[in-house]
Amino acid sequence: MKKIGMSLIVVSQLCLGLVTSTTAIAAAKPISGVSCNDGFFVRTPDKHIHWINEETEDHVEVYDQSDDIYAMAQCGTGVVTVFEKIIDGNQQYNAIYSPNCMDIGSEKGLSSQIYQGKEKINRIDSKDGKLEIRFVNKTYLRGESCDSVHAD
Structure with missing residues (x-):
């Protein structure tokens, strides 16, 4: 009986997860692991990015172009964002x-x-x-x- 009860709970959680995931795909997605100035970032389906204040829930559009984000990392009180784009096929x-x-x-x-x-970044470290x-x-x-970064 316990095994059947647990199985039903797991199946119901999976179904709920599928419904929630489908809804989340259509909405803005948080950019995980990056917080900035008491807020966080979300990406909308059209690739725009908004910063949302955690306390007030106010949001500000901080990026409105279509280049793909390649990486994002906290740095001091701010953020470093790397965008990837194709220019003349490169x-x-x-x-x-x-x-x-x-x-x-x-x-x-x-x-x-x-x-x-053109050099691909493989790590951003801020300490x-x-x-x-x-x-x-x-x-x-x-x-x-x-x-104040500079090339070695």
């Missing part, structure tokens, strides 16, 4: 640092570009306000602060 990467979580895809407001090029970006060819961008 993959290109563009990294933007936003100290206030706004304008994450361009050099508007306080945001600044810290990298643009004690310092930033290190490692590329697949084992070269680095490093800085004493999140907005």
Whole structure:
């Protein structure tokens, strides 16, 4: 009897999960593992990104273009966002640092570009306000602060 009861619970949770997943696919999806300035980011189905304040639930659109996010990492009080795009048939990467979580895809407001090029990034590490970006060819961008990286 216990086995049947547990099986029914598991099946009902699976069904509920399927219904919830279908609904979530049509809505905005959180970008997991990244919080910024007492808020978090969500991506809408049209690839726009909004920052949502956790306390007030206010939201601000911080990216309205269609390039794919390749990576995103917290850095100091802000965020580093790397976008992947195709230019003249070649993959290109563009990294933007936003100290206030706004304008994450361009050099508007306080945001600044810290990298643009063809080298693929395979790690972003931020410790004690310092930033290190490692590329697949084992070269680095490093800085004493999140907005002061430089190539080795």
